[in-house]
Amino acid sequence: MTGVIARCLLLHGVVEAPPSTGELRSVRAGRVAAVFDELPPDVGDDDDVAELARRHDEVLRSLLAAGPVLPVRLGTVCADEGQLAALLHRGESRLAAELARLRGRCEWRLRVGVSPPTGPQSAHPAAAPAESGTSYLMRKRAEQHAQRSGPDAAGAAFDLLDAALQRLADAAADAHVACGGAVRGRSYLVRRDREPELEALPLPAGAERLDITLIGPLPAYSFVDVTLEVPQ
Amino acid sequence: MAGAQGMTERHLSLPERTAANPAIRRSAGGESLADVLERVLDKGVVIVGDVGVNVLDIELLTLKIRLLIASADTAREMGIDWWTSDPFLSSDARRAADETRELRDRVAELERALGDRDGRRQQDGTP
Numbered sequence: 001m002t003g004v005i006a007r008c009l010l011l012h013g014v015v016e017a018p019p020s021t022g023e024l025r026s027v028r029a030g031r032v033a034a035v036f037d038e039l040p041p042d043v044g045d046d047d048d049v050a051e052l053a054r055r056h057d058e059v060l061r062s063l064l065a066a067g068p069v070l071p072v073r074l075g076t077v078c079a080d081e082g083q084l085a086a087l088l089h090r091g092e093s094r095l096a097a098e099l100a101r102l103r104g105r106c107e108w109r110l111r112v113g114v115s116p117p118t119g120p121q122s123a124h125p126a127a128a129p130a131e132s133g134t135s136y137l138m139r140k141r142a143e144q145h146a147q148r149s150g151p152d153a154a155g156a157a158f159d160l161l162d163a164a165l166q167r168l169a170d171a172a173a174d175a176h177v178a179c180g181g182a183v184r185g186r187s188y189l190v191r192r193d194r195e196p197e198l199e200a201l202p203l204p205a206g207a208e209r210l211d212i213t214l215i216g217p218l219p220a221y222s223f224v225d226v227t228l229e230v231p232q
Numbered sequence: 233m234a235g236a237q238g239m240t241e242r243h244l245s246l247p248e249r250t251a252a253n254p255a256i257r258r259s260a261g262g263e264s265l266a267d268v269l270e271r272v273l274d275k276g277v278v279i280v281g282d283v284g285v286n287v288l289d290i291e292l293l294t295l296k297i298r299l300l301i302a303s304a305d306t307a308r309e310m311g312i313d314w315w316t317s318d319p320f321l322s323s324d325a326r327r328a329a330d331e332t333r334e335l336r337d338r339v340a341e342l343e344r345a346l347g348d349r350d351g352r353r354q355q356d357g358t359p
Binding site: 011013014050053054056057061070071072073074076087095109136161175199200201202203204207208210211212213214215216218221222224226227228229 | 253255256257258259260261265267268269270271272273274275276277278279280338
């Protein structure tokens with residue numbers, strides 16, 4: 001789907017002060033500033049949308065280095081700087097309060113899943129050395145046992161790490177994960193001065209068979225609940 | 233579009249493992265489009281209104297990815313489950329495809345072995 005769009009400003013986020021780097025454009029209103037990009041005129045196909053999503057995330061993560069940032073929902077546009085300034089003036093108190101709440105904090109995302117099988121048996125069967133029927137059946141039984149026990153180990157590992165992260169986080173929120181039921185995820189709002197404690201998380205049993213990732217620091221995507229209404 | 237400047241050292245493009253717990257992989261989060269969409273879609277300040285403020289029709293363009301990320305269970309309940317039989321997207325489908333291939337290879341191996349044995353018997357004159 002493509003369409004011709006008149007001049008439009010694609011909003012990324014709201015911060016306490018305009019960014020110091022010249023590449024990012026912003027509009028200021030009192031105690032807050034909105035950061036945006038001007039949309040190209042023919043955006044609309046899948047590749048453009050993917051690029052917009054990456055750019056949105058990249059800008060927000062770069063803003064996080066300078067202070068708190070409120071992500072604006074991906075795809076929100078304004079007609080011009082004047083409309084954007086009016087919107088910010090209207091929501092200044094609410095936005096400033098939310099930024100103050102997030103100051104010195106960022107989001108970390110935990111993801112725990114079962115690692116894909118590795119080793120010679122995972123190669124193409126035709127390349128594996130010849131084996132008897134008995135050894136073939138025994139190997140298949142071992143693989144099936146590993147597949148059944150993998151999700152249990154992942155669940156136990158997630159519970160262990162989740163408990164540790166909830167103890168040091170200010171808040172937690174469930175995270176949708178992109179890999180289906182075998183992967184669990186959760187987001188945590190963590191104070192920056194407690195981030196060194198992330199180095200001391202417990203070691204789950206069977207971790208060598210699991211895929212455990214801690215993603216961050218991120219803007220507080222999962223911990224922002226603000227709705228602004230444009231006056232009619 | 234040009235990349236954003238002013239990125240800090242912590243925004244690494246490669247995963248690293250924590251010194252204290254090597255089982256946990258650390259990531260700055262920019263590894264795949266799925267990872268990015270997982271955290272940015274439907275998140276953040278919502279602006280609602282009339283003139284000049286609209287949300288791009290991203291939902292339609294990224295429908296497939298959103299189904300994967302948002303609620304696979306809800307989609308299944310609605311009868312939308314095209315990914316479960318796609319080996320690229322489903323581990324179950326991938327396992328089934330792998331097992332089918334292994335079984336076919338095993339049958340072919342056995343057939344070859346039987347063929348070789350029958351050939352040797354004919355040469356030896358044994359029944």
